Amino acid sequence: MRDRITAFLVLLPSLAAVAIFVYGFIGQNLWVSLTDWGKNPAQALALRPELHFVGLENYLELFTGFVDVRFRQSVVNLIFFTLFFMGGSLGLGLLLAMALDRGPKGEGFFRTVFLFPMALSFVVTGTIWRWLLQPQGGVNVLPTLFGLPPFHFPWLTTRQQTWVFDWNQLPFYTALAVGLTLLYVAWKAHREGERKRLFWSLLSSGVLLVWAFTLGRTTHLLPYPEPHGFSLALVGVILAAVWQMSGYTMALYLAGLRGIPVEVLEAAKVDGASEWQTYRHVILPLLAPITLSAMIVLGHIALKIFDLIFAMAGLDYAPTDVPAIYMYLLAFRGNQFAKGAAIGILLLLLVALVVIPYLVSQLRKEVRR
Amino acid sequence: MGRFFLHAFLLLATLFFLLPVYLVILTALKEPAKITLDTVWHWPEPVYWESFHIAWEAFRPKFQNSVVLALSATALSALVGALNGYVLAKWPFRGSNLLFALMLFGMFIPYQSILIPLFQFVKAIGLYGTLWGLILVHVVYGIPIVTLIFKNYYSEIPDELVEAARIDGAGFFGIFRHVILPLSAPAFVVVAIWQFTQIWNEFLFAVTLTRPESQPITVALAQLAGGEAVKWNLPMAGAILAALPTLLVYIFLGRYFLRGLLAGSVKG
CATH class of the missing domain: 1.10.3720.10 (MetI-like)
Known part of the structure; x- marks a missing residue:
């Protein structure tokens, strides 16, 4: 009995620390995000600032306020960064793993080379790529070594945007995207004969799509059009991030490929499947769980990306802005603590959206086992 | 043919991962006055170790x-x-x-x-x-x-x-x-x-x-x-x-x- 109490007492400091530093701080941050801390410059840096409850005002301002246009562009940037970073790292990682799976000479060497950027910090990677992506140097003059004309893409310094859309159409596009995703879920449920899932996904998809095409088109967040788009300055950031992380997806995929039983591949061969068909119908489906885990990890990294952009473009450069950068800028340079806290909460919600379904599915799998 | 593409791909990938490292070392070994954008990829002549000392x-x-x-x-x-x-x-x-x-x-x-x-x-x-x-x-x-x-x-x-x-x-x-x-x-x-x-x-x-x-x-x-x-x-x-x-x-x-x-x- 005495030992059991000792055991509990040993664990207690850690429990208390997590309770305060994780749960307590999230609660406090939520509270701060609902106050006016930072609105009054005299109060901003006071030791015991006088805070007033303002409800969701900070959140509303971020999405619809005149001054926070930078936040909205940072959200758009984050979406594009996440998509391309995930796609790039998964694609390149898979290709590298497939190449290494064929057992080329010097496999160990290649593996080490592809994986080493993982050991670097995002700050080091960012510093390196900032230099590589100088508009008149680095990557752009590389072709001249072979007598070719240099590239002229201005990388980080461009302010150009493509795929520009009006922020007011965001509710419409969001409803459309989620509705179509749910429609796909419904289709899969139909094929797997899961009636309950089919019903609910079909219903919610229908509601969303109907809303999107009726009210959604006329719902305006702002009284004026506000263009946002894919900021091309992010291309360089994405390149650097893929350089750093694709070795990691390669390691995951390679482990997965090596884990596929030889009999399965033999069977496919006996059935007369071509190499392409084997990949398409046998190997890739078997790698799907790995893709999902990798997507979670990469998505998690992407949503809170901060150091890479800090090192590549600094805090004050709007074209490469993401919410984590804007949050830091607001809170620790502008003393707008309440609004910064609101962005922190939004990031937490985003990450929860990605991680919680994954954890639940993992848990279910373990229970089934 | 397949082998050829495999090795070509691996070579390209290796360049993608290692060229940045090469440029970092190159630049670190250059005299500050000799770092110009159009000659970034040229090997430093002479090698300038002083940067490491200063850094x-x-x-x-x-x-x-x-x-x-x-x-x-x-x-x-x-x-x-x-x-x-x-x-x-x-x-x-x-x-x-x-x-x-x-x-x-x-x-x-x-x-x-x-x-x-x-x-x-x-x-x-x-x-x-x-x-x-x-x-x-x-x-x-x-x-x-x-x-x-x-x-x-x-x-x-x-x-x-x-x-x-x-x-x-x-x-x-x-x-x-x-x-x-x-x-x-x-x-x-x-x-x-x-x-x-x-x-x-x-x-x-x-x-x-x-x-x-x-x-x-x-x-x-x-x-x-x-x-x-x-x-x-x-x-x-x-x-x-x-x-x-x-x-x-x-x-x-x-x-x-x-x-x-x-x-x-x-x-x-």
């Missing part, structure tokens, strides 16, 4: 901060993790699984969501701008991952070993000291490597909670490279210095490095 002089205090920070935070958090893992794996009590799950949640949060209260807290207890504040923060937010690794590892140790020691009259710490600890080396290696690389490379906490005299090298490097007037040989030499410790760990302990990577890949 080392400039970065030495920060490098030392990083060493103290990473080593002490790693040691502390490995100790905490071993004890936590031991309790959770071998002395479970009612509700301990739930508490463990609640603890793991701390791994997944984006630290932006606690940064402002954390900043206030560290300031309030008088540790703002000190290395100790940063060490404390790293140990605390490392608890979930290190506990997870040690708990998983200790779950593999048969309970009979613990039982036998108990019958022989050993207590909680006696069993830990004489039965568990001697078997723990692999877990300690994985945790130490994981925490060391994480803490050495960390930036967000460091930039928020330190003053210039307590900055680790990541913050100093980001600020040096951010200044426009600076010549690029220094940031490049600095980047090499900042990368060297974790790179050495990767090269010499790569196997364990990968294991930690796969174990703790969803850490915040």
